[in-house]
Amino acid sequence: MLAGDVTTVVAALFTGAAVYINVAEQPARLRLDAAAMLAHWQASYRRAQRMQASLALIGGVLGVLAAYVRGDARWLLAGALLIANWPYTLICIRPVNDALQRLASAEAEPSARRLVARWGRLHAGRSGLGVAAVLVCLWAAQGR
Numbered sequence: 001m002l003a004g005d006v007t008t009v010v011a012a013l014f015t016g017a018a019v020y021i022n023v024a025e026q027p028a029r030l031r032l033d034a035a036a037m038l039a040h041w042q043a044s045y046r047r048a049q050r051m052q053a054s055l056a057l058i059g060g061v062l063g064v065l066a067a068y069v070r071g072d073a074r075w076l077l078a079g080a081l082l083i084a085n086w087p088y089t090l091i092c093i094r095p096v097n098d099a100l101q102r103l104a105s106a107e108a109e110p111s112a113r114r115l116v117a118r119w120g121r122l123h124a125g126r127s128g129l130g131v132a133a134v135l136v137c138l139w140a141a142q143g144r
Contacts, residue, residue, distance in 0.1 A: 003062055004069075004070055004075055004137070004141060006062055006066075007059060007062040007066045007075060007078060007137055008078075008134070008137040008138070008141060010055055010058050010059040011059050011063075011082055011130065011137050012137075014052060014055040014056055014059055014082060014085075014130045014133070015130030015131055015133065015134050017048070017052055018123070018130045019127045019131070021048065021123060022120065022123060022124050022127050026116075029041060029116065030113075030120070034105075034108035034109035034110070034113050035105035035106070035108045037108070037116055038100065038105050038108040038112040038116070041112075041119070042101060045097065052085070052126070053085075053086070055082075056082045056086060059078075059079060059083075060080070060083030061079070063075050063076060063077075063078045063079015063082060063083075064079050067079065070140075070143075072140055072143055074136055074139055074143070077136050078133045079133075081130075081133035081136060082129070082130070082133045084129055085126050085129050085130075088125060092122055092125065093123065093125075093126075096115055096118055096119045096122060097119070099111075099115055100112065100115050100119065103115075
């Protein structure tokens with residue numbers, strides 16, 4: 001039971017952080033001038049990357065553990081949704097991340113604004129995977 005509870009907490013932490021980025025940080029960032037927007041994205045990305053990557057990995061492992069302990073494949077699905085953030089990020093978002101990391105604030109306009117906006121749309125996919133993982137955790141918890 002504890003493995004499922006902790007999986008749910010980690011999934012909720014991941015999802016809360018991802019959704020916060022999409023609904024608060026990203027819109028605020030897009031209101032800045034291009035150089036400040038790029039500098040903000042670059043500074044916040046380095047911090048958020050470590051936190052969200054760790055939560056996705058820990059949640060994925062915990063989901064596998066909960067599936068094993070509880071004998072319920074729904075926990076495995078929740079873990080898979082969390083760990084799916086890794087390939088999604090590496091395949092879909094990383095090219096945009098790399099392009100934004102290479103930009104200097106002096107060359108921020110117009111490509112930075114276009115790239116940061118695209119990054120936000122792609123990041124919404126991470127939020128969606130997190131929400132789906134939390135919903136599956138809640139569904140699996142009903143099977144107690």
